[in-house]
Amino acid sequence: MNGKVKGISGATVQVTLPDLQIGDRVFVGEQRLTGEVVRLDGPVATVQVFEENRGLGVHEPVVSAGGPLTVQLGPGLLGGIFDGLQRPLPGLRSTGGDFIAAGSTRLALDMERSFELKPTVRPGSDVKAWQQVGTVTEGHIDHPLFAAVPGVLSEISHGPWTLDRELGRMQDGQWLQGWHSWPVRAARPYRRKLSLSRPLVTGQRCIDLLFPLLKGGVAIIPGGFGTGKTVLEQTIAKFADVDVVVYVGCGERGNEMAGLLDEFSQLQDPRTDRPLSERTIIVANTSNMPVAARESSIFTAVTMAEYYRDLGLDVLFLADSLSRWAEALREISSALEEMPGEDGYPTYLNSRLAGFIERAGVVETMSGAEGSLSMILSVSPPGGDFSEPVTQACLRVSGALLMLDTSLAHRRHYPAINWTQSYSLYSSEAIRHFALEHARWPELRKQCRSLLQREESLREVAEVVGMEGLQESDRLVMRTAEKIRLDFLCQNSFSDDAFADPETTLTRIERLIDEHVELTARLDEGVPLSEILKEAADATG
Numbered sequence: 001m002n003g004k005v006k007g008i009s010g011a012t013v014q015v016t017l018p019d020l021q022i023g024d025r026v027f028v029g030e031q032r033l034t035g036e037v038v039r040l041d042g043p044v045a046t047v048q049v050f051e052e053n054r055g056l057g058v059h060e061p062v063v064s065a066g067g068p069l070t071v072q073l074g075p076g077l078l079g080g081i082f083d084g085l086q087r088p089l090p091g092l093r094s095t096g097g098d099f100i101a102a103g104s105t106r107l108a109l110d111m112e113r114s115f116e117l118k119p120t121v122r123p124g125s126d127v128k129a130w131q132q133v134g135t136v137t138e139g140h141i142d143h144p145l146f147a148a149v150p151g152v153l154s155e156i157s158h159g160p161w162t163l164d165r166e167l168g169r170m171q172d173g174q175w176l177q178g179w180h181s182w183p184v185r186a187a188r189p190y191r192r193k194l195s196l197s198r199p200l201v202t203g204q205r206c207i208d209l210l211f212p213l214l215k216g217g218v219a220i221i222p223g224g225f226g227t228g229k230t231v232l233e234q235t236i237a238k239f240a241d242v243d244v245v246v247y248v249g250c251g252e253r254g255n256e257m258a259g260l261l262d263e264f265s266q267l268q269d270p271r272t273d274r275p276l277s278e279r280t281i282i283v284a285n286t287s288n289m290p291v292a293a294r295e296s297s298i299f300t301a302v303t304m305a306e307y308y309r310d311l312g313l314d315v316l317f318l319a320d321s322l323s324r325w326a327e328a329l330r331e332i333s334s335a336l337e338e339m340p341g342e343d344g345y346p347t348y349l350n351s352r353l354a355g356f357i358e359r360a361g362v363v364e365t366m367s368g369a370e371g372s373l374s375m376i377l378s379v380s381p382p383g384g385d386f387s388e389p390v391t392q393a394c395l396r397v398s399g400a401l402l403m404l405d406t407s408l409a410h411r412r413h414y415p416a417i418n419w420t421q422s423y424s425l426y427s428s429e430a431i432r433h434f435a436l437e438h439a440r441w442p443e444l445r446k447q448c449r450s451l452l453q454r455e456e457s458l459r460e461v462a463e464v465v466g467m468e469g470l471q472e473s474d475r476l477v478m479r480t481a482e483k484i485r486l487d488f489l490c491q492n493s494f495s496d497d498a499f500a501d502p503e504t505t506l507t508r509i510e511r512l513i514d515e516h517v518e519l520t521a522r523l524d525e526g527v528p529l530s531e532i533l534k535e536a537a538d539a540t541g
């Protein structure tokens with residue numbers, strides 16, 4: 001069905017095209033720009049266009065895609081770099097310059113890439129929907145391929161195989177395909193949600209010991225400009241103990257994305273010794289790209305993340321920053337002249353964010369495996385004001401808050417995670433797990449927290465009476481707490497120290513706490529603090 005552009009205001013376009021539904025994808029103008037129907041008024045539909053629409057004119061043609069915005073899912077997405085409409089960026093870079101030509105329709109999946117297909121069922125078998133029928137190797141993972149429909153399998157491919165060939169055939173003549181399309185706004189199905197229990201090791205000592213996360217959990221990282229959100233997100237992307245990382249750069253600077261790409265192609269996964277790029281999918285939607293595309297990048301990325309979860313894998317979804325997406329929602333809402341809510345954000349901000357964040361979790365997949373989708377999302381509150389609507393909306397639906405502190409960042413204490421105001425509701429379950437391997441984990445964590453808390457209150461006292469006015473035991477507490485801050489909580493992302501596994505995290509805190517206990521015992525024996533500190537300094541050389 002064909003229609004025409006009737007009016008254009010920014011990224012929203014009025015079109016006349018019969019039989020549309022809300023959420024339908026349409027191709028707008030001669031350039032076939034991708035848009036989505038967001039409002040229907042009789043014969044006129046309002047379309048939010050995800051691509052740069054400068055140069056678009058009224059009376060240009062509009063065509064319906066006959067359904068919603070979808071992504072392609074199948075083997076071969078890992079290592080991919082896509083724009084918000086899942087068009088591969090490097091491929092386009094080589095053919096069409098650095099920017100994607102508007103309306104370009106490169107496919108996400110490489111239909112001609114050859115995989116070695118190993119069938120897991122024999123012809124003649126009765127297969128159920130979602131039953132695994134074969135496996136291909138994709139980088140470091142065994143990628144199962146499932147039957148989309150139930151029936152008796154009459155043929156199954158094997159050996160070198162490409163996505164454009166059939167995977168198998170049913171007795172009734174139906175084909176099985178190795179890939180499919182999925183609407184990005186619809187959460188992918190699973191059998192049931194499971195409770196979260198396994199820790200998500202980030203490799204950041206501060207997080208893993210004080211604010212530990214769980215696989216399937218959601219953490220938010222709010223922080224003002226320059227507090228280290230991007231560096232922290234990217235460091236976690238490198239080192240988290242997951243099978244697949246989906247990273248969305250949403251409305252942030254393009255040079256940061258370029259740096260990330262370079263690094264990922266050179267670095268290796270510390271666990272598998274394979275290139276990091278192999279386990280990562282990047283969705284780049286930088287600040288020079290159209291604002292409306294932030295919406296599609298978030299949903300495109302989370303749908304790809306769910307796809308890998310459904311293979312029974314642990315997937316980590318990182319977005320930097322969610323605030324830029326919320327700003328896009330505000331812009332679109334205002335173009336639609338909707339009633340604004342707090343700070344001009346649409347009244348559906350909370351439900352939209354919650355609907356997206358709900359896609360995280362641990363699930364029993366449709367094929368009966370266990371898969372997890374964890375989220376770590378940065379938020380950039382304007383002026384560092386955490387009471388603003390986006391931070392608050394995210395807080396309501398996340399289980400951990402890693403609050404970045406401007407004053408810590410100014411002192412170059414990185415990661416600038418404020419240890420008094422951050423929290424993790426996943427702590428007790430995560431600690432229980434860490435304790436299975438490291439019996440002292442809970443006790444050392446408790447001591448570490450208590451020393452940091454005592455430092456906080458002693459600091460106030462010291463401001464009044466001066467350090468010299470403190471008792472020797474309190475001065476020892478101040479000394480140890482300072483060591484914990486500098487030698488344990490600080491972790492430079494640009495050094496060999498960027499990643500710490502749980503063993504080294506534990507040994508490091510153990511050394512500091514055990515020394516503190518030893519020195520306190522010497523104090524109790526009546527040895528003066530100055531002498532004890534001199535001995536300690538001599539001992540460590």
Ligand SMILES: Nc1ncnc2c1ncn2[C@@H]1O[C@H](COP(=O)(O)OP(=O)(O)O)[C@@H](O)[C@H]1O
Pocket residue numbers: 223224225226227228229230231232414415416491492493494
């Ligand atoms: N973990 C870290 N280790 C070392 N330097 C850091 C770390 N985090 C932040 N920085 C420094 O702070 C700067 C700003 O960090 P960035 O992540 O870009 O901030 P934001 O994204 O919050 O604006 C970085 O360029 C880097 O110099």
Ligand SMILES: [Mg+2]
Pocket residue numbers: 229230231252
């Ligand atoms: Mg940043």
